[in-house]
Amino acid sequence: MEKRLIDANALKKEVKSTFRGAIGLTVTGAVHEIIDRQPTIDPESLRLKAHWIYAGRTDEDGNLVCWCSRCEHGDRHSPGITVPYCWFCGAKMEG
Ligand SMILES: [Zn+2]
Known part of the structure; x- marks a missing residue:
């Protein structure tokens, strides 16, 4: 499955409002802790290279x-010109 960036604070708010009253505060708190433990993704790591x-x-x-x-x-590039991205797929050129 491809990684994607999400808003963790919006997810916590959604969990709280979706399960309001259906699950206890302890479960909601546990879900929030799980969300908080997830690593922060560097957006640059998702960029095509x-x-x-x-x-x-x-x-x-x-x-x-x-x-x-x-x-x-x-x-085709003029010598000495840096073309940092592919014009067609958008990948960032490295090396
Ligand atoms: Zn390309």
């Missing part, structure tokens, strides 16, 4: 020919 794979040649205009390691969509 990839790198440019360079073909080792240039096109007729001198641009570097490359493609995304994730979606394999081709691209």
Whole structure:
């Protein structure tokens, strides 16, 4: 299952209002403690990551020919220009 970011405070509020009266305060408190014990997810860790794979040649205009390691969509970059994200899949380029 893919991770997703949620609002823990909204979840605690929802638990409290959904189960109001149906379960005791002890159970509600226990659920809140479980929620509080969950690790905080760094949003950056969920970002798609990839790198440019360079073909080792240039096109007729001198641009570097490359493609995304994730979606394999081709691209051409002017030498010396940093392209931090894939234009097509949105992955952040590393390395
Ligand atoms: Zn891509």
